[in-house]
Amino acid sequence: xxxxxxxxxxxxxxxxxxxxxxxxxxxxxxxxxxxxxxxxxxxxxxxxxxxxxxxxxxxxxxxxxxxxxxxxxxxxxxxxxxxxxxxxxxxxxxxxxxxxxxxxxxxxxxxxxxxxxxxxxxxxxxxxxxxxxxxxxxxxxxxxxxxxxxxxxxxxxxxxxxxxxxxxxxxxxxxxxxxxxxxxxxxxxxxxxxxxxxxxxxxxxxxxxxxxxxxxxxxxxxxxxxxxxxxxxxxxxxxxxxxxxxxxxxxxx
Numbered sequence: 001x002x003x004x005x006x007x008x009x010x011x012x013x014x015x016x017x018x019x020x021x022x023x024x025x026x027x028x029x030x031x032x033x034x035x036x037x038x039x040x041x042x043x044x045x046x047x048x049x050x051x052x053x054x055x056x057x058x059x060x061x062x063x064x065x066x067x068x069x070x071x072x073x074x075x076x077x078x079x080x081x082x083x084x085x086x087x088x089x090x091x092x093x094x095x096x097x098x099x100x101x102x103x104x105x106x107x108x109x110x111x112x113x114x115x116x117x118x119x120x121x122x123x124x125x126x127x128x129x130x131x132x133x134x135x136x137x138x139x140x141x142x143x144x145x146x147x148x149x150x151x152x153x154x155x156x157x158x159x160x161x162x163x164x165x166x167x168x169x170x171x172x173x174x175x176x177x178x179x180x181x182x183x184x185x186x187x188x189x190x191x192x193x194x195x196x197x198x199x200x201x202x203x204x205x206x207x208x209x210x211x212x213x214x215x216x217x218x219x220x221x222x223x224x225x226x227x228x229x230x231x232x233x234x235x236x237x238x239x240x241x242x243x244x245x246x247x248x249x250x251x252x253x
Contacts, residue, residue: 145235148193151230152189176189202217
């Protein structure tokens, strides 16, 4: 059943995050020594390593994999590194702690995220997303955004979620949980996770002739706005207010 596959993927991702972040907290978005190994980057870019490590997955086992195998296979140890580059230990930058989880009724964009869901359905989806949010507690917001974007992108790439607007809830998190979501559904799912963590988030929409063509998220971190579009695999600084780097592709021009 598709929904069970999505639920299992959510719980697996949460467990992976607990293991990955259980020993130390760090952020790839802030300055870190170039020679340091970045476990988040390695895990998110080489999911086969995480799968191979299984229950032994940890910061140390990821580092050991890179030193003993990944380096010789030409893998990259951190963002911007050359393949097979030597490293000197594990990055130990401590992330800025984040406050508690925002209750459902206090979500700033409650009605936008709710969309066509009933209150009961919204409560159900909120509760099903709690494992991911709980696993990200205490990690700085740069890393939270990175991991959430990678998780949602992986859900599409693994086909646990299919891109479609063929069901009534494809435009919101309930459709995502059932395994069918369009750009609006992906965006509202990201928005729900962001708002549960207290991350400033905006729902961006590209349209033509009063028709909504595409949706994505805009997140502001330390005064910098970022385009977050997991479906297209985009996480980058915004070049202009509410501008999307693939606007010509989306508009068919």
